[in-house]
Amino acid sequence: MDTSESVKDTQKRAYPATYPKETYQTRLLKVLVTLAVVYTLYLAKSLLIPLFFSAFIALLLSPLVSVARKFYIPRTISATALMALLVTPFTFLGLELAEPAERWMHSLPKIAAEITQEIDEISNNLEVEKTPPDAAAKEEDASFFDWFSDDDEDAEAPVAQQENSTTVTDKLKQSGIEMGLTMFSSAPLLLAQIFACIILIFFLLVFGPGLFSVFIKDFPIVTNKRRALVLVNQIQRELSGYIVTISIINAFLGLATAAVFTYMGVDDALLWGALVALMNFVPYLGGLASCSILLVAGVVQFGLVSAALLPAILFLGINIIESQLVTPAVLGKSMQLNPLIIILWLSVTGWLWGVVGVLLAVPLLMSFKIILKNLGVLPHWIKLIKSK
Template sequence: MGGIVERPGDGNDAEAVAAAPVRRFPPLITFSIVGTFLILLCGALYLGRALVLPIILALLLALTFMPTVRGLARRGIPEAISAILIIVMIGGMSLAASVLLAGPVTQLIEEAPRTISALREKFSYSGGTVSALIEASKQVEEMADGPDAPDKPAKVVIAQPGILSWAADTLSGIGSTLAATFVLAAFLLASGDLFLQKVVRILPTLHDKKRSVRIVHDVEFEVSRYLLTISVINICFGVIIGLAMAAFGMPNPVMWGIAAAALNFVPYLGALVAVALVAATAIVTYPTLTMAAFPPVAYLIINLAEGTVITPLILGRRLELNAVVILIALAFCGWLWGIVGVLIAVPMLVVIKVFCDHLPRLANFGEFLSGAAPAAVDAAPSAEGERPAVAGDRRDRA
């Protein structure tokens, strides 16, 4: 039967064991097994998102701040104290942002029907034909439902929750997820190198131990550098957007700044959503369309400057990702985990790419995720049989 390994009876004969034939599964069966596993994995991630999301977020936080905790430990500050201080700082920033956003977001949701009505009035000249078609359709339905029409079964309409109830449920779910994330991240950071030490102990050779330590430290360094840098860039971007919206007289500039910082974690789609929201609010706020064009155009110019000049200049092209892969990851994580999944899709891709770049067997997949040109690779491999040195690696800089 396919997949069964045939071994000789004498277990002491090493040569015979090494030469024993290995019969593999046919490609179709292998593909079916892998496909079934992936479908079951997606179902498990979807159904278990209440458990999976806090774990993934906590791991991202641990990868981001573990080098900081390790550096403070070398200066005599215990890991537990560093972890608590970091989590308190992040939790305080999240709480402050929630407090600042509570009032403007509630007001924005309450005024949504009025805003939609105002937009319809602004563009009423282009909606005449559509309105006429809708009115004609209603008249046809009334004629069909007249007294001479045959009896029809009664329509049952299920009342849907209002937008305020949906927003409250969404925010409460995000709040509980963040609370679990902060607790788990605090324990991960406070544990220091405990898990790494356990992995090192179970590895068989000294070469594997050294290699695993170096890989883990390099991955932590690159992921921490990327996530911290991109977070600082997004915060500065949000401050600039908030000041620009205040200069143009847009309502709730603080809300626009915080929303811009959060949406900037979502490449491409975040900018499109933000520009559309700014444009809709500006059209309702300003009396003419010419004046209403300035805020979204300013947002777009600032976003283009940040995405095409500032971020590549600071981070370089080393961790640039494939645009198609980014869009697929955004759609997939958004379907799995909603808003939080969209926000963490790109950081997760970066972590996966960094791991692939440090593991020779996954180097091809890492190159597939990359959006930059292939890096210059030395022709000769290292003496220890590891992956070739890539220009820009931390080891080369050291």
């Protein structure tokens, strides 16, 4: 037996209570560190969300800047050209979608009131159909005794029902107005964050590689510098390939949805195509949310008839083809993630960072998986994330 092991055994026999206490202290420290990290992520979301989003975009565009550098094109010029190519299509798309999106936002209270009125009419018709035929005769027989009844009680029933209906409609209108005001009030902050992301992406493309090279060469924390360079390049290649592939698949999903909607006569087909393409970055839940929104859009356009299901059914068919055939065939099994892990991770990121956190959830989870796999650490976590 080794001398150090014998010394440890002797210490355990002499002081048996110290080792469990150290174990408990270590576990408690890990729990406190985890809570501190979660608390920091929650409080710093306004800072971390633009940083993560900018890092993902810069990671995608950095290989193109490196290729341009081989042709003696300065990084400033290539980064400016790439940013222009990135921003221009989205700017035109945003201008194209601004008018229908604004029209839908203004019509939300009216739509809510119309849907409520339709539901009230259907419920009233059902109540009339359920009324037994003897009820009319009883009402006629009771007409003589109505002279001695309290008229106020009979009059209060329809008035109360009308007041309840009006209250529900007013609440729906108020909620729609409040949602619109919330979106308009948060628009300046959103525009400021988008502008900050554009500036940050540009500086990451121009000055990021130089800073990374200095960090690898001069900082003593990096011991095996060659392995670190190979590892970072491999992570960048795999992660950028995944993000580009998912983005292309979602873009084609949006284009296919818009084309089918246009052919079938659905209004604002381009708006719904862009919406489902954005929502599809959220696996499983994004498709369900898109179907719900398209169902409301169908009811607004066609009314409470069977044709109202047309937009949701068309998208559901396209989404099934994409999720069950196209995405598994393109990404392969190595890029697949466990559905339950995805749902739990979406819940965590949604609680931490809201809607943007849900959109960034899967790229972040995929980043963790690729980094852990290339570092060769925590193999049980890798197996847990990609298990089926």
